[in-house]
Amino acid sequence: MSKRVYVTGIGVVCAIGNNVDETLTSLLAEKSGIGEITLFSSIHKGILPLAEVKLTTNQLLDEIGHKGAKNLTRTALLGIKAAKEALGSSGITDIQKHRTGLVSATTVGGMDLSENFYAEFLESPQKGRMINIVNHDCADSTERIASNLHITDFVTTISTACSSSVNAIMFGSNLIKSGQLDRVLVGGNDALTRFTLNGFNTLMILDKNGCHPFDEHRAGLTLGEGAAFLVLESEEIVHKEQKKILAEILGYGNANDAFHQTASSPDGTGAFLAMSKALKMSGLKPAEIDYINVHGTGTENNDLSEGIAMERIFGDQVPPFSSTKAFTGHTLGAAGAVEAVISILSIRNRVIFPNLNFSTPMKELKIQPVRKTIRNIELRHILSNSFGFGGNNSSVILSKV
Amino acid sequence: MTNKHIYINGLGNVSPQKTTDSGHFLQEPFFFETNQLKCIDPGFKQYIPSDLFRRMGRIIKMGITAAKICLQDAKQCNPDGTFLSPDAIVTGTGLGCIEDTEKFLTNMIRNKEEFLTPTSFIQSTHNTVAGQIALLLKCHGHNFTFVHRGFSFESALLDAITQINMEEFSNALVGGTDELTQNSFAITSRLGHWKRKPINTQDLLLDRQRGSIAGEGASFVFLENTKNSGTYAELKGVLMVLNPSSTCELSEKVKAFLELHNLSERNVDLLLLGLNGDSMKDRVYHELVEKCFQNTSLGFFKHLCGEYQTVSSFALWLASMIMKTQNIPTPVRLNHVPEKIRHILIYNHYQAINHSFILISHP
Numbered sequence: 021m022s023k024r025v026y027v028t029g030i031g032v033v034c035a036i037g038n039n040v041d042e043t044l045t046s047l048l049a050e051k052s053g054i055g056e057i058t059l060f061s062s063i064h065k066g067i068l069p070l071a072e073v074k075l076t077t078n079q080l081l082d083e084i085g086h087k088g089a090k091n092l093t094r095t096a097l098l099g100i101k102a103a104k105e106a107l108g109s110s111g112i113t114d115i116q117k118h119r120t121g122l123v124s125a126t127t128v129g130g131m132d133l134s135e136n137f138y139a140e141f142l143e144s145p146q147k148g149r150m151i152n153i154v155n156h157d158c159a160d161s162t163e164r165i166a167s168n169l170h171i172t173d174f175v176t177t178i179s180t181a182c183s184s185s186v187n188a189i190m191f192g193s194n195l196i197k198s199g200q201l202d203r204v205l206v207g208g209n210d211a212l213t214r215f216t217l218n219g220f221n222t223l224m225i226l227d228k229n230g231c232h233p234f235d236e237h238r239a240g241l242t243l244g245e246g247a248a249f250l251v252l253e254s255e256e257i258v259h260k261e262q263k264k265i266l267a268e269i270l271g272y273g274n275a276n277d278a279f280h281q282t283a284s285s286p287d288g289t290g291a292f293l294a295m296s297k298a299l300k301m302s303g304l305k306p307a308e309i310d311y312i313n314v315h316g317t318g319t320e321n322n323d324l325s326e327g328i329a330m331e332r333i334f335g336d337q338v339p340p341f342s343s344t345k346a347f348t349g350h351t352l353g354a355a356g357a358v359e360a361v362i363s364i365l366s367i368r369n370r371v372i373f374p375n376l377n378f379s380t381p382m383k384e385l386k387i388q389p390v391r392k393t394i395r396n397i398e399l400r401h402i403l404s405n406s407f408g409f410g411g412n413n414s415s416v417i418l419s420k421v
Numbered sequence: 422m423t424n425k426h427i428y429i430n431g432l433g434n435v436s437p438q439k440t441t442d443s444g445h446f447l448q449e450p451f452f453f454e455t456n457q458l459k460c461i462d463p464g465f466k467q468y469i470p471s472d473l474f475r476r477m478g479r480i481i482k483m484g485i486t487a488a489k490i491c492l493q494d495a496k497q498c499n500p501d502g503t504f505l506s507p508d509a510i511v512t513g514t515g516l517g518c519i520e521d522t523e524k525f526l527t528n529m530i531r532n533k534e535e536f537l538t539p540t541s542f543i544q545s546t547h548n549t550v551a552g553q554i555a556l557l558l559k560c561h562g563h564n565f566t567f568v569h570r571g572f573s574f575e576s577a578l579l580d581a582i583t584q585i586n587m588e589e590f591s592n593a594l595v596g597g598t599d600e601l602t603q604n605s606f607a608i609t610s611r612l613g614h615w616k617r618k619p620i621n622t623q624d625l626l627l628d629r630q631r632g633s634i635a636g637e638g639a640s641f642v643f644l645e646n647t648k649n650s651g652t653y654a655e656l657k658g659v660l661m662v663l664n665p666s667s668t669c670e671l672s673e674k675v676k677a678f679l680e681l682h683n684l685s686e687r688n689v690d691l692l693l694l695g696l697n698g699d700s701m702k703d704r705v706y707h708e709l710v711e712k713c714f715q716n717t718s719l720g721f722f723k724h725l726c727g728e729y730q731t732v733s734s735f736a737l738w739l740a741s742m743i744m745k746t747q748n749i750p751t752p753v754r755l756n757h758v759p760e761k762i763r764h765i766l767i768y769n770h771y772q773a774i775n776h777s778f779i780l781i782s783h784p
Contacts, residue, residue, distance in 0.1 A: 062534060063533065063534045063535065064534065126568075127546070127547070129568075134526075135526060135529075135530075138523075138526045138527070138530060139530045141604075141608070142527060142530055142531065145604075145607045146611075150611060150612060153608055154612065156516075157515065157516055157568070157570065158517075158547065158568035158569070159515075159568060159569040159570040159572075159573075162569065163570075163663075163774075166663065172663055172664070174661065174663075175569065175572070175663055176567055176569045176572050176576040176661075177567065177568050177569040178565060178566065178567055178568070179517070179546075179547035179548060179566055179567075179568040180547075180548040180551075180564070180565060180566050181546050181547075181548055187565055191565070191580060194580075194583050194584065194587065195583065197587065198583050198586060198587060200583070214529065214534065215525065215526060215529065218525075218529050218534050218537055218542075219525065219539070219542035219543075219545070220542075221537070222537045222538055222539035222542055223539050223542075223543075274563050274564065274565065275561050275562065275563070275564075276510075276552070276555040276560060276561050276562065276563075276564040277561075278555045278556050278558070278559050278560055278561050279556070280556070281543055281544075281549070281552060281553065281556065282543055289561065290561065293561055408546075408548070409543065409546045409548070409549075409552065410546060410548040410549060410551065410552020410553075410555070410564070411552055411555060411556065411564070412548060412552065412564055
C-alpha cells in the first residue's frame with residue numbers, strides 16, 4: 021500500500037509543442053498555438069480559429085510507424101506519442117517489471133475518422149470504409165497505446181467531458197494507493213474534429229478572435245487538440261529505484277455541480293466542492309496553494325462561476341492564477357493532463373505562465389489573472405482545475421518534492 | 422486501507438425482459454424472432470419529468486429509470502417520495518449516447534455544417550446519463566463515467582469498490598448503459614457481429630450462423646458498506662483481463678482472483694457465462710469451463726438481453742436476483758442446479774479481448 025503517489029515522467033503534444041521541451045519553450049516565449057484551421061475542410065475556416073498540433077496526421081503516422089499504423093486515428097497517434105515520451109522521461113525500459121496500468125481519457129475518441137466514414141455511410145448503408153469506423157469508440161486509442169507500450173496488467177478509459185483526464189489522474193492514483201497497481205500511466209488524448217467544432221459552435225461559445233480567459237470582454241473558448249500523459253508511481257518503487265521525482269499528487273477531488281447539463285452554477289458549487297475536496301485530501305490550508313492553473317475556458321459562464329468559487333475558498337487571498345488555454349486551446353479530454361504537465365513545468369522551472377490575451381478585469385470579480393510571466397518563484401503546491409459538461413468538476417493538487 | 426464488506430442493496434434493470442418488476446423473476450421470459458433485442462418501456466414517463474421527456478435521448482431515459490428503480494429498491498427515498506442522494510454515481514458505457522451522436526453527425530453532414538442545434542451535441546457527451554442522474558437527484562458527489570468496451574461497467578464497479586474500501590464514500594450507485602440504434606446495428610452488422618437472419622432468441626446457442634444477437638440495456642446496483650434485510654449479495658470483487666495469450670493465462674488469473682477471496686474453483690456454485698451464440702467466440706468460454714469448472718453449475722443470459730459492451734451489468738442483476746431468491750430461472754440453466762448457492766462468478770468477454778469476472782457471495 022502506498023500512501024503517496026509520485027509523478028516520475030511526463031509527455032505532451034499540443035498546439036505549442038510536439039514534446040515537453042518544445043512546449044516549455046513556447047510557454048516561456050509567451051507564444052500561443054492558436055491559428056487558422058488546416059486539418060479539415062470546414063465552412064468555419066477563416067472564421068473560427070483552432071489550436072492545432074503542428075504535425076499532420078501523416079507526419080504522426082510516419083513517426084509512430086509501426087505495423088498496422090495505417091488505420092490509427094489522429095487521437096490514438098497523439099496519445100501514443102505523448103505516452104511514449106512520458107515512459108521515456110520516467111526511464112522505464114521494462115514495462116513488465118512492475119504491475120503497470122493505463123488509465124486514459126477522451127471525449128470523442130476516433131471521431132476524426134468516423135465523421136469521414138459517416139458522410140459516405142449516409143449516402144448508402146453499404147458505403148464507407150470500415151477501417152474508418154472500427155476505431156470510433158473511446159477505448160480504441162487506449163488499447164492502441166497499451167499495445168504499443170506493452171501494457172497488459174490493467175487498462176481503462178474515462179470520459180467525463182472536459183474533466184476527463186484529471187479524473188484519469190485520480191483513478192490512477194487510487195489504484196496505486198489501494199495497492200492494486202505499482203505504477204499507472206494516466207492522461208488523455210483528443211484530436212480536433214468537425215463534430216466538436218460544430219458542436220461547440222451551436223452553443224455559441226467559440227471566440228472568433230481566440231480565447232481571452234477571465235477577461236471582461238471574453239467571448240468564448242478556442243478548441244485545441246493534443247495528448248498528455250503522466251507516469252504515476254508508488255513510493256516503494258520510487259525509493260527502491262531511487263527515481264527522480266517530478267512532483268507529488270497530493271490531493272484531488274471530483275464533485276458534481278448538479279445545476280445544468282452544460283452551464284455552471286452561479287455560485288460555483290461544483291468547482292467549490294472539487295477544490296475543497298482536493299484541499300482536504302492534501303491536508304493543506306488554502307493559503308499554502310502558491311498558484312492555480314484554472315480551467316478558464318474563456319466562456320462567460322465558466323470563468324465567472326470558477327472565479328466566484330475561488331473567491332469563496334480563498335477569500336481575499338486568492339493565489340496568483342492563470343489559464344493556459346490561450347496557449348494550447350481547450351484540448352477537451354486531454355486538457356486536465358496537458359495542464360497537469362504545464363503545472364509540473366511551472367514547479368520545476370519556478371515560473372508562472374501568463375494568462376495571454378487578458379486586458380480588462382471582470383466586473384463581478386475582485387481578482388484578475390497573471391498577465392506577464394513570473395520567474396524565479398518558489399511554487400510548492402499548485403492547484404489545477406478541470407470542469408466539464410454534466411456538471412463534472414475536478415481539481416488536483418501537484419506538489420514540489 | 423482494509424477491504425470492507427460491500428453489499429448489493431438495490432437493483433434497477435431496464436432490459437428487453439420484464440426486469441423492472443422484482444416480484445416477477447423471469448417467470449415468463451420474452452423470446453422473439455429477431456437478431457436484435459431492444460428494451461421494453463417500463464413506463465419511462467413515471468420516472469422522468471415531463472418537461473424533459475420529449476427531448477431526452479432514449480439511453481438517458483433508460484439510465485434514469487434504472488437508477489431510480491434501483492434507489493427505490495434500496496429504500497433510498499424520503500417520505501415525500503424524493504430520493505436520498507448517493508455518495509457517488511459511477512457509470513460505464515461502451516458507445517455512450519450513440520443515438521444523439523448519430524443525430525448530430527447526420528445533421529452536420531446533411532446541412533453542410535449550417536443550421537445546427539445544440540441538443541443532440543450536448544446529449545452526445547458520454548457522461549450525460551451520470552450527469553442527468555446527478556442533476557435530478559441534486560447529487561454533488563463523485564461522478565465518473567468509464568468508456569472502455571467490455572471493461573466499462575467493470576471499471577465503474579472497481580472505482581466504487583476501491584473508494585468504499587478507502588472510506589472515501591460509504592455507498593455508490595453504479596450502472597452500465599448502452600443503447601442500440603439502427604445505424605450502429607447496420608455498421609456492426611457489416612463487421613460480422615450479428616447473425617444475418619433472425620433467429621428465435623430461445624435458440625441462441627443452437628443457431629449455426631456466425632455472429633450473435635445485438636442487445637441493449639441499463640442496469641444499476643446500489644452498493645453499500647452495510648448489510649440490511651434487503652441485501653441481495655456481497656460484492657466480493659471484479660477482475661479484468663486484457664487480451665490473454667491463452668486459456669492457461671486466463672485460468673491462472675481466475676484462480677488467483679478466487680484465492681484472493683479465499684475461494685477455489687470448487688467453491689463456485691454457479692458460473693454465469695456470457696455465451697452469445699457466435700461459436701467462434703463462445704469457444705473461449707468452453708475452454709475455461711473445461712479447464713477449471715468441469716463440475717460447476719452453469720448458466721447463460723444473452724438470449725434474454727442480447728450482446729453489448731455493458732451486458733455484464735445485466736448479468737450482475739441476474740446473479741444478485743439468483744443469490745437472493747436461491748432460484749436459477751429455468752431459461753438461464755445450462756446443466757444441473759446446485760443445492761445451495763453461496764458464490765456466483767460471472768464470466769464475460771467482449772470480442773475475446775476484454776475478459777471480465779465479477780464475484781458475488783451470499784451475504
